[in-house]
Amino acid sequence: MDGSTDLLLPKHPAYRHTYDVYSVIAGGLAPPNIEEVSTSWRRSACQYGINPDKSEAPNILTLKEVESHRQALDDLIFCAQEEIDHLYKVVRDAGYTVLLCNRTGVAVEHRGDATAADQFKNWGAWLGGVFAEELEGTNGIGTCIAEERSVTIHRSQHFRSRNTDLSCSGAPIFDIDGTLMAVLDVSSVDPGLSESAHGLAGPLTIKSARAIEERYFRTRFRKEWIVMIVPPEDDSNAMLLAVDAGERIIAANRSARDTFHLQNDAFPSGLSLWTIFVKDADLFRPTKAEDLPKTLTRQGDFSQWLVLATPPQKASSLLYGQKDVALHTRPRLGLLGALKNLPPKTTVYGGLSPRTMRRVCEYIEQHFSERIQIAELAGIASLSIYHFARQFRVSAGVTPHIYITRKRLEVARTMLTQTDLSVTEVALAAGFSDQSHFTRLFRHFVGTTPARFRWSQR
Structure with a gap:
């Protein structure tokens, strides 16, 4: 922009902000620091039809009104106390307040300096403040709710002048069913706070929110095994699975649902953990009631995933040991770095070599829609049928027949979701002999019929 054009831009900060807002709304290029919230x-x-120059102060509910919003989050608020206290201790000296808001943007729990209460209330950043995006426009709470992602909004990135x-x-x-449950927020009303200084608040808030979410998940499923999983290439956000005594997945946090494509209809019947990983008979047999770090092999690509298995809480602890309860439900996110430094997985003797296993799996990948004979796979491995079947099971944790069936079901699930082919056409394209055979196996492994699965995805 040349100097002559620059002279036409409004000089007063409030007017300049309004100019930028209307320019973006009209389709103009957003300033560099505005692009993320444009x-x-x-x-x-x-x-929402909000006027960026709207001057009314934010709405703050009465304590009685707040209480009606708190009730639905009582269990979460109880689990969140320690993390909220810790976060406030870190950001207090920088002049921040900490807010826990429900999914309508109402602050139902807070930490803040009482001597600055009037100042924070002026912006609504206090207990009872309402920051829904449809009421206040772009802000750290409302936009986080609208987009279901972490958001950092600094000064002029807000919509309202x-x-x-x-x-x-x-x-x-996020709740145990993967839906948005609440928002954790830190807010400052310091006009001199730099963007780089405020940028430090985002990671702290995210870390505390993940810890609250994990503590809530572990508390809800403290009578089950909790399996924390770390992906091979990303340890920024662990996945959590609740596994029952039958080694079936009965719940998963949002990260696990997204990574392993787990749908709600898979949980009532219980999905075996070993549909995702190669079976490890030692995972659920600890000698002591303590966390067990392990390395599991992913079905399909045989990649290595670090896990931390927490045994179910003992009945005696549930009744008498508050210290044990706190120990059992504490977040383990801080252990991710330590898990990455675990020694390599102990070599398991027997099984196919990695190279042979890869060749066999590639053949299955290319011919899953055809009738695959075990003799063909044994030939690829240069082994007898009996010896191949036994060694394959050692490597994959399942028989060749079940492995092939799972591969076909995986393809069928994708086709049911992404195509309009009939169930019969999907069955034949995925390599099943007929629809009834396909439906029977689909119900057994997935926990519902193909038709119901398709309906649940649309």
């Missing part, structure tokens, strides 16, 4: 700006104006002295960072907290 979609929210457009949503605030076009969908009135809020351009406010800085906030919000992180979502």
Whole structure:
């Protein structure tokens, strides 16, 4: 932009902010620091009809009104106390307040300096403040709810001109069914707070939100095995599975649901953990009631995944040992770095060599729609049928027949979700002999019929 054009831009910060808002809404290029929230700006104006120059102060509910919103989150609030206290201890000296908000943007729990209460209330950043995006436009709480992702909003990134002295960072907290449950937020009303300084608040808030989410999950399923899983290439957010005595997955946090494509209809019947990983008979047999670190092999690509298995809480602890309860439900996110440094998995003697196993699996991948004879696979491995079947099971944790069936079901699930082929056509394309055979196996392994599965995905 040349100097002559620059002279036409408004000089007063409030007017300049309004100019930028309307420019973005009209389809103009967003300033560099606005690009990430430009979609929210457009949503605030076009969908919610909010005036960026709206001067009214945010709405703050009475304590009685707040209580009605708190009740639905009582269990979460109880689990969150320690993490909220710790987060506030870290950010307090920097002049922040900490807010826990429900999914409608109401602050139902907070930590803040009572001497600065009036100042925070002026922006609504206090107990009872309402920060839904449809009411306040772009902000760290409301936009986090709208987009279900962590959001850091610094001063002029807010939609309303009135809020351009406010800085906030919000992180979502997801329920055990993967839906948004709450938002953890830290907010500052310091007009001199730099963007780089405020940038430090985001990671702290995310870390605390993940810890609250994990503690809540572990508390809800403290009578089951909790398996924390670390992906091979990313230890930023662990996946959590609740596994029953039959080694079936009965619950999963949002990260695990997304990674392993787990749907709600898989949980009532219980999905075996060994449909995802090669079976390890020692995982659920610890000699002591303590965390057990292991390395599991992923079905299909045979990649190595670190896990930390926490045994079910003992009945005696549930009744008498509050210290044991706290120990059992504490977050393990801080152990991820230590898990990465575990010694390599002990070599298991027997089984096919990695090279032979890869050749066999590649053949199955290419010919799953055809009738595959075990003799063909044994030939690829240069072994007798009997010896091949036994060694394959050692390597994969299942028989060749079950492995092939799972591969076909995996393909069928994708086709049911992404195509309009009939169930019969999907069955034949995936290599099953007929629809009834396909439906019977699908119900056994997935826990529902192909038709119901397809309906649940749309």
